[in-house]
Amino acid sequence: MKAIIFGGAGMLGSAIAKALRSHGHEVITAGRSGCDVHVDFCDASHIDDFLPLLQGVDIVVNAVGILIERKGAGAGDSFDAVHVAAPKALFEACAKAHVARVVQISALGAGRGTRGRHIASKEAAEAALAEAMTHASGDWTIVRPSLLIHAGSLATELFTRLARSPIIGLPGLLHPGSARLSPMLCEDAAAALCRICEHPKALRRVIELAGVEELSYRAFLTELRAAQGYSHALWLPIPWLLMRWLAKLAEFFPQKVVSADGMRILKAGITTEHNEALYWLRCMPKPVVAGIFTVQSAIKLEVSKEASI
Numbered sequence: 245m246k247a248i249i250f251g252g253a254g255m256l257g258s259a260i261a262k263a264l265r266s267h268g269h270e271v272i273t274a275g276r277s278g279c280d281v282h283v284d285f286c287d288a289s290h291i292d293d294f295l296p297l298l299q300g301v302d303i304v305v306n307a308v309g310i311l312i313e314r315k316g317a318g319a320g321d322s323f324d325a326v327h328v329a330a331p332k333a334l335f336e337a338c339a340k341a342h343v344a345r346v347v348q349i350s351a352l353g354a355g356r357g358t359r360g361r362h363i364a365s366k367e368a369a370e371a372a373l374a375e376a377m378t379h380a381s382g383d384w385t386i387v388r389p390s391l392l393i394h395a396g397s398l399a400t401e402l403f404t405r406l407a408r409s410p411i412i413g414l415p416g417l418l419h420p421g422s423a424r425l426s427p428m429l430c431e432d433a434a435a436a437l438c439r440i441c442e443h444p445k446a447l448r449r450v451i452e453l454a455g456v457e458e459l460s461y462r463a464f465l466t467e468l469r470a471a472q473g474y475s476h477a478l479w480l481p482i483p484w485l486l487m488r489w490l491a492k493l494a495e496f497f498p499q500k501v502v503s504a505d506g507m508r509i510l511k512a513g514i515t516t517e518h519n520e521a522l523y524w525l526r527c528m529p530k531p532v533v534a535g536i537f538t539v540q541s542a543i544k545l546e547v548s549k550e551a552s553i
Contacts, residue, residue: 246270246300246345247441250285250297251307252466255397256389258348259434260305267438272301275308285330286321293330294337303441304338305347306331306369311362312495312503321487327365335376335384346384347441348373351509352452354388358512360470370450373379377448385440385447390454391514394430395536399501400453407468411478413487414462415507420481421462425452425514428521429535436524452516456529461510467533485513 251257252273261271274297275277276411281297285308288294292529298304303467314321338346354366370386377384393400396474406412414421436453459467462479469477477525482490492504521529 245273245302245442247303247305247399248272248274248297248301249307250274250283250337251304251309251349252280253263254307254309255394255430256392256433256437257305257307259394259430260307260437263431264303264441265435265529269303269441272297285326287325289325289329289333291333291337291340295336295341298337298341298343301341302344303347303367304333304334304343304345305349305437305441307349309349309351309366309506311506312500315360316348323361323365327362328368332372332376333404337375338382339376339380342380342432343382344379344439345382345447346373347437348384348386350386350388350450352388352390352454352514352516353509353512355450356469356512360508362503362505363442363509383446383448386450387437387440388452388516389428389433390452391425391427392430392433393427393532393536397430398499400536402501403465404468404472407465407471408474409477411480412465413482414478415484415487415511416483417481417483420479421460421465423461423480423510424458424514425461425510426456426516427464427514427532428453428455429530429532431535432521432525436521439524439526451520452518452522453521454514454516454519455532456521457521457532458515464533468536471533471537494525504513 249257249261252261253275261273264271274281274283276284310321310326350366353363488504488507491502491507494502
């Protein structure tokens with residue numbers, strides 16, 4: 245099969261591309277930078293922006309996403325442009341080009357009434373996909389992954405640094421750090437998505453992917469802390485409202501992972517009762533915390549070998 249991955253230079257997009265290539269598929273990556281084809285979702289909002297890229301393509305995966313809006317001279321990195329207008333044009337182009345399957349990467353938390361512009365834009369993209377492909381010959385599916393962990397990613401680095409801190413802020417006053425999450429290794433999510441792309445039967449539905457272990461935010465940070473060789477920390481309860489305001493303030497700084505909407509999603513819980521990870525992986529997902537540091541150790545060993553040559 246021939247597949248094109250939009251957002252192919254991102255953490256999940258590049259992992260999906262690697263997984264598909266390992267299965268012998270031809271893969272083209274498309275994105276703003278670092279990809280085979282240049283496509284900027286800030287500016288691409290018409291069907292003709294995508295049609296030329298879809299000739300002979302069997303699988304389209306949209307893994308483009310942002311957590312924080314950055315308003316520029318034009319449309320900027322806005323949720324309306326990146327999560328709604330561009331995907332809508334892409335899906336309409338897929339329908340016109342008779343693409344066999346379209347996979348939209350959404351977010352765990354969509355469809356549950358979680359507030360915030362980020363989730364609202366993801367839900368709008370989901371609706372646009374279903375509408376565009378309703379009468380099309382091709383198949384479609386929406387995949388909502390949980391919190392994805394990958395050694396070296398910005399979000400994972402943030403969590404590991406927070407876990408090393410002697411004083412760790414926990415959202416919530418009555419039950420600090422009790423928010424539930426089921427993190428999943430990015431490579432496991434990519435392996436599941438590879439099988440979703442290859443599935444021989446029509447799907448036309450939502451698939452939710454998460455780690456098999458559900459734990460509290462505090463327990464997650466505790467595991468990360470212990471894995472790095474640190475013992476007890478001082479846990480500081482912080483009201484959710486204050487956490488959201490601090491996250492909102494952080495949006496004005498040059499970073500991509502801390503946002504007020506992210507705090508809303510965390511409070512609602514990053515987990516699911518409809519986890520299909522085991523079905524699509526065909527095996528037990530790897531332990532998340534152990535997976536982080538196993539990869540980091542392998543990277544350090546590889547760098548060490550290269551330096552000694």
